[in-house]
Amino acid sequence: MISNKYSGAQSQLVCSGCRNLLLYPVGATSVCCAVCNAVTAVPPPGTEMAQLVCGGCHTLLMYIRGATSVQCSCCHTVNLALEANQVAHVNCGNCRMLLMYQYGARSVKCAVCNFVTPVGVSSSVNERKFNT
Numbered sequence: 340m341i342s343n344k345y346s347g348a349q350s351q352l353v354c355s356g357c358r359n360l361l362l363y364p365v366g367a368t369s370v371c372c373a374v375c376n377a378v379t380a381v382p383p384p385g386t387e388m389a390q391l392v393c394g395g396c397h398t399l400l401m402y403i404r405g406a407t408s409v410q411c412s413c414c415h416t417v418n419l420a421l422e423a424n425q426v427a428h429v430n431c432g433n434c435r436m437l438l439m440y441q442y443g444a445r446s447v448k449c450a451v452c453n454f455v456t457p458v459g460v461s462s463s464v465n466e467r468k469f470n471t
Contacts, residue, residue, distance in 0.1 A: 352388070353401045355379040358413065360399070394418055432456040 348365040356377025363370040363381065371378050382388065387404040395416030402409040402420060409418045421427075429438050429447060433454035440447040446457045 350381075352379060352381065353399060355412070358398055389420070391418055391420060427458070429456055429458050 349362050350365050351360055351362050352370065353359070354361050354370075354372040354375065354377055356372055356375040356379070359372060359374055361370050361372060361379065366384075367381050369378050369380050382403065388401050389404040389406075390399060390401050391409060392398070393400055393411040393414065393416055395411060395418075396414040398411060398413050400409050400411060400418065406420050409420050410416070411418065427440060429440065430436065431438055431449040431452065431454055433456075434449060434452045436449055436451050438447050438449060438456065440458060444458060446455050448455045
């Protein structure tokens with residue numbers, strides 16, 4: 340019996356063609372999408388990946404952790420890639436009190452007036468579009 344330390348282990352990445360999430364066996368160098376047949380290269384082993392939602396078109400983007408910005412391949416918006424432990428600020432939509440919230444939150448509730456202020460990726464990060 341041959342033992343393989345990767346036996347059954349899987350990882351995931353986003354298809355470079357149709358943006359679907361793909362599962363693949365650890366150790367693969369590329370993955371062919373069953374939906375669109377695009378071949379997506381697998382990052383080298385040990386590369387930590389992160390995800391964010393594009394502020395322009397709301398597509399899920401995967402990128403190498405540590406990148407400072409990520410350009411969406413669909414709408415070309417450049418998204419600022421913040422780490423999960425970073426915080427952002429917004430003024431309360433009711434009383435204008437400065438509120439602090441964790442990056443990635445969809446809304447923040449004011450402790451002074453209890454108003455819920457919606458926040459999103461596009462309102463908490465800098466983005467710009469490249470002309471292609």
